[in-house]
Amino acid sequence: xxVLDMIIQQSINGLMLGIMYSLVAVGFTLYFGVLNVINFSxxxxxxxxxxxxxxxxxxxxxxxxxxxxxxxxxxxxxxxxILTALIAIITARICVKxxxxxxxxxxxxxxxxxxxxxxxxxxxxxxxxxxxxGFPTLLPQGSLSIGNIVIRYENVIIFVLGVLxxxxxxxxxxxxxxxxxIRAVAQDGEAAxxxxxxxxxxxxxxxxxxAAVAAVAGIMNGFYYGQIMFNMGAMMxxxxxxxxxxxxxxxxxxAIVGGIxxxxxxxxxxxxxxxxxxxxxxxxxxxxILFLVFKPTGILGEKVxxxx
Amino acid sequence: MANNQHxxxxxxxxxxxxxxxxxxxxxxALIMAIFLDHGGTTLIIDVILAAAAIVYFKRNHALAxxxxxxxxxxxxxxxxxxxxxxxxxxxxxxxxxxWLFIVITAGLFMxxxxxxxxxxxxxxxxxLAGAAFQAFGAYTAGLLALNYGLPTWLTLLAGAxxxxxxxxxxxxPVLKTKGHYLALVTIAFQFMVVILVENMEWTGGPQGLKNIxxxxxxxxxxxxxxNLGFITLHKYANYYYFTLLLLFAxxxxxxxxxxxxxxxxxxxxxxxxxxxxxxxxxVNKWKLTLFVLGNCFxxxxxxxxxxxxxxxxxxxxxxxxxLVMVSIVILGGMDNVLGIILGAFLLIILPEKxxxxxxxxxxxxxxxxxVMLIFQPRGLLPFVPRSYAELIxxxxxxxxxxxxxxxxxEA
Numbered sequence: 001x002x003v004l005d006m007i008i009q010q011s012i013n014g015l016m017l018g019i020m021y022s023l024v025a026v027g028f029t030l031y032f033g034v035l036n037v038i039n040f041s042x043x044x045x046x047x048x049x050x051x052x053x054x055x056x057x058x059x060x061x062x063x064x065x066x067x068x069x070x071x072x073x074x075x076x077x078x079x080x081x082i083l084t085a086l087i088a089i090i091t092a093r094i095c096v097k098x099x100x101x102x103x104x105x106x107x108x109x110x111x112x113x114x115x116x117x118x119x120x121x122x123x124x125x126x127x128x129x130x131x132x133x134g135f136p137t138l139l140p141q142g143s144l145s146i147g148n149i150v151i152r153y154e155n156v157i158i159f160v161l162g163v164l165x166x167x168x169x170x171x172x173x174x175x176x177x178x179x180x181x182i183r184a185v186a187q188d189g190e191a192a193x194x195x196x197x198x199x200x201x202x203x204x205x206x207x208x209x210x211a212a213v214a215a216v217a218g219i220m221n222g223f224y225y226g227q228i229m230f231n232m233g234a235m236m237x238x239x240x241x242x243x244x245x246x247x248x249x250x251x252x253x254x255a256i257v258g259g260i261x262x263x264x265x266x267x268x269x270x271x272x273x274x275x276x277x278x279x280x281x282x283x284x285x286x287x288x289i290l291f292l293v294f295k296p297t298g299i300l301g302e303k304v305x306x307x308x
Numbered sequence: 309m310a311n312n313q314h315x316x317x318x319x320x321x322x323x324x325x326x327x328x329x330x331x332x333x334x335x336x337a338l339i340m341a342i343f344l345d346h347g348g349t350t351l352i353i354d355v356i357l358a359a360a361a362i363v364y365f366k367r368n369h370a371l372a373x374x375x376x377x378x379x380x381x382x383x384x385x386x387x388x389x390x391x392x393x394x395x396x397x398x399x400x401x402x403x404x405x406x407w408l409f410i411v412i413t414a415g416l417f418m419x420x421x422x423x424x425x426x427x428x429x430x431x432x433x434x435x436l437a438g439a440a441f442q443a444f445g446a447y448t449a450g451l452l453a454l455n456y457g458l459p460t461w462l463t464l465l466a467g468a469x470x471x472x473x474x475x476x477x478x479x480x481p482v483l484k485t486k487g488h489y490l491a492l493v494t495i496a497f498q499f500m501v502v503i504l505v506e507n508m509e510w511t512g513g514p515q516g517l518k519n520i521x522x523x524x525x526x527x528x529x530x531x532x533x534x535n536l537g538f539i540t541l542h543k544y545a546n547y548y549y550f551t552l553l554l555l556f557a558x559x560x561x562x563x564x565x566x567x568x569x570x571x572x573x574x575x576x577x578x579x580x581x582x583x584x585x586x587x588x589x590x591v592n593k594w595k596l597t598l599f600v601l602g603n604c605f606x607x608x609x610x611x612x613x614x615x616x617x618x619x620x621x622x623x624x625x626x627x628x629x630x631l632v633m634v635s636i637v638i639l640g641g642m643d644n645v646l647g648i649i650l651g652a653f654l655l656i657i658l659p660e661k662x663x664x665x666x667x668x669x670x671x672x673x674x675x676x677x678x679v680m681l682i683f684q685p686r687g688l689l690p691f692v693p694r695s696y697a698e699l700i701x702x703x704x705x706x707x708x709x710x711x712x713x714x715x716x717x718e719a
Contacts, residue, residue: 038488095678099685104487105434106685109638110678112631117674124667234627238495245492278507285496292493293484 005148010267016155018263019162020224023217024240025247025255026169027210033186033250034206035100037107041115042214043237045088049215050135050228051122052080057136069138076138080219081212088211089204091118097203115237123230132229135222158220165216166256169209173252178205186250214240235281242288248301257299262288319378328382331375332389339653340400342661343407351661394552398534398545405542412544412616414656415551416609421636421648422555422562423605428634429643430571431598432578433482437494438606439629440501444471445607446614446625447505450517453615460523464611471607472600482599483592486581498627506622516621523547523615530616547616554612558605559645565601566643574598575643575694606633632656635677641687650688 024046031039056079057072066072095114099107123129139154173179181202184192193199221236222228239262247258262284269283270276276283291298319327338357341350365372379386401408420438427433435441445467452463481493505511512518523530523546530546565571573594576584585591614620632655640651655673662669680688 038491095682098682102685104491105428105638106681108434108488108491109631109635110681113635113674113677113681115674116628116631117671117678120668120671120674124671235499238492238499241492242496245489249488275507279503282500282503285500288496289481289493292489293481296485296489 002148006271009149010271011264012149012151012155014264014267015260016159016224016263017266018260019159019166020217020220020259021239021243021262022256022259023162023165023213023220024236025243025259026166026252027214028241028244029247029250029252029255030182030206030210031096032244034182034189034203035096037096037100038104038111038241039092039096039210040108040111040237040241041091041096041118042111042210043233043235043240044115044118045084045211045233046214046218046221046236046240047122047228047230047233048087048118049080049084049211049218050222050232051126051133051218051230052083052215053077053219053222054133054135054228056080056083073138077216077219081215084215084218085208085212087118088207092203092207096207115233119230119233126230129230132227134227135225137223137226139223154223158224161216162220165213169213170252172209178202182206239281239284242285244298245296246288246291246298248298251298251300254298254300261299319374324378325382325385327375327378328386329389331379332386332393336393340397342657343401343404343411348661351658395549398541398548399539402539402541405544408542408544408548410657410660412547412551414652415548415555416613416616417633417636417656418555418648418652419551419558419609419612420606421633421640421652422558422645423602423609424633425602425637425643425645425648426562426565426574426598426605427602428637430566430574430578431595433595433599434487434491434634435494435599435602436491436627436630436634437478437498437501438633439625439627440498441471441475441603441606442610442613442629443501443505443620443622443625444474445610446620447511447517447610448607449611450520450614450620451510453521454517454519457521460521460525460615463615464608467611467614468604468608471610472604475600475603476596479596479599483595494630495627498630502622502625502627505625512621514622516619516624517614518619520614520618520620522618523550551612554608558608562645566645570594570598572694639677639680639687641689644687644689647687647689654688 024042027042027045028038031037031042053076056076060066060072060075065075091114095110096107099110126133139157141152141154143150143152144156145151171179173182181192181197182205184195184197185199185202189199192202217236218228221232240259243258243262244255245258246261247254247256265284265287266280270280273279273283338350338354342354345351397411398408401411420442424435424438427435448470449463449467452458452466453460458466478493478497482490485493506514530550531543532546533543534541534545534549573584573589576587576589577591577594581591610625613624636648636651636655638651639655640647640649659669659673662672
């Protein structure tokens with residue numbers, strides 16, 4: 001296998017992972033724009049998306065709806081997105097919104113606490129929730145080889161789906177009225193309110209979009225790895241936040257670029273460094289720290305001057 | 309002047325003394341009852357009593373002021389009472405070594421949180437890698453004791469110092485980032501450390517380090533029951549008294565730092581870094597110094613832990629633990645030593661008691677954290693802004709001396 005082949009192969013794998021990270025990072029960026037809060041429970045919405053799909057699959061299985069696979073997949077995605085978004089909106093109203101004006105420390109701890117509560121609720125209330133849960137394999141298995149490069153069909157579908165979600169989110173935010181409201185609030189909440197933007201509704205919609213997108217990522221993660229676990233949200237939250245910071249916090253395109261970059265960093269570290277497979281995240285986080293120090297505004301962020 | 313007024317309001321003489329000791333004794337009895345009771349009834353009664361007391365004193369400020377004035381007036385007696393009662397803990401918990409162990413664990417958290425408080429409470433530097441720094445201390449002590457057979461006092465010291473040295477690794481990020489970004493840097497560092505420890509050969513990997521020698525000071529082994537002649541206490545009593553000693557020493561050190569110019573410097577950095585810099589405060593120097601100092605405290609607690617339990621592994625130093633440390637500091641009240649004690653009690657000891665609800669423990673922990681922070685965002689014992697009048701009073705003679713010296717030079 002030549003070096004070029006290796007690079008292409010790893011790029012494909014990295015893009016696949018990266019698109020998943022991007023979907024989580026988008027939520028961080030949206031919440032930060034609208035509420036000025038880093039929502040550390042966002043990773044747990046990702047996890048919740050996977051578990052909701054699992055529950056919905058269980059229901060479908062007992063009712064015998066599993067013959068029509070494409071329809072089943074659509075049902076899993078839509079159902080999980082709606083349920084996760086509902087939970088996100090409720091929790092945001094109860095505990096994220098009240099602390100958005102509080103010092104950063106408080107909002108940080110409250111959202112971390114919310115993450116613990118969600119994670120533990122899944123562990124306690126899901127039957128045998130402490131164990132890893134197998135995820136149904138619904139996507140077509142098998143792979144396509146071009147020369148030495150192997151592409152799994154599953155990955156292609158996940159990648160295309162991820163791009164599709166990003167295109168839809170982009171459309172929602174740039175072309176629709178509610179997207180305009182989100183952008184207006186992100187720029188200046190008070191001014192937006194004076195222009196007649198319903199702040200509460202905008203926040204709800206932001207959480208709806210963010211959590212639904214995270215839920216998609218959660219299901220994709222389930223299909224990709226074949227199993228999910230109650231505590232996978234904690235790491236994903238940190239990765240998503242890192243990705244949104246690398247890209248530039250507050251910028252949706254930045255989150256996408258950051259997510260893909262993080263995915264590529266991980267896969268290349270795993271493939272090239274000694275002991276890379278175990279330590280890939282160490283390398284990726286190291287790069288994140290370098291970014292924070294030398295380019296804290298991220299790749300696409302605007303330069304912010306501190307006002308004295 | 310306010311002080312004098314308080315003294316007038318206080319209960320004077322023997323009555324005041326008795327009241328002080330009485331309050332301490334009642335509180336002590338209520339807390340110890342929680343440990344000794346196998347069920348949760350006492351806990352529930354205590355919580356109801358505490359809630360009732362809070363409601364009562366909120367309505368009746370005069371009495372609360374009077375009691376706090378009495379305590380202040382009998383400061384010496386109050387401290388002696390506290391020390392005696394704390395020394396008595398192993399006697400009271402003679403039959404339940406498990407609870408003594410939990411109390412020591414809470415003590416170690418207090419130790420770490422005293423350090424974290426220097427960073428977070430006094431200087432305003434977020435550190436969500438507390439558990440990672442504890443890991444440095446624990447692994448340093450464990451490896452030194454296992455591989456080189458160094459004595460305990462040396463490994464404890466080395467644990468603290470090596471943690472301080474490693475925290476210098478983070479100095480560029482700590483100085484150059486703040487707020488959310490500093491939080492992310494420390495979280496990333498936390499995950500990096502745990503992953504590395506898990507994957508390296510010489511740290512024992514996921515299995516961790518086993519059979520770390522337990523504490524042994526100059527031939528006196530902490531692994532033997534503590535024989536006082538008339539009574540033989542459980543071996544954990546050794547650790548308990550040592551924790552108490554260290555906590556007193558570190559607490560006094562933290563208190564002295566808070567009330568020194570270093571503490572004031574830290575406060576200016578926390579409140580407004582730019583203003584501090586324009587007024588000639590060496591922001592970078594002090595931020596780094598205090599960051600390293602705080603981590604030394606945390607490292608010491610880690611080293612202590614590895615010598616007490618004898619077994620450490622990566623899950624002992626997971627992100628959750630860092631989170632607990634930060635919660636203790638914030639929930640108790642920032643920049644407040646008493647708050648840390650209260651926070652450690654609430655977050656370490658109470659959840660242990662809540663074992664009767666086993667599985668729901670962490671979920672409830674998360675919910676309680678949210679509720680408390682939403683309704684009491686400044687912590688249970690909100691920090692009292694420094695009174696600069698008091699500060700000037702304290703340093704008056706120094707200031708005058710300085711002026712005199714200057715005047716002398718000019719003349």
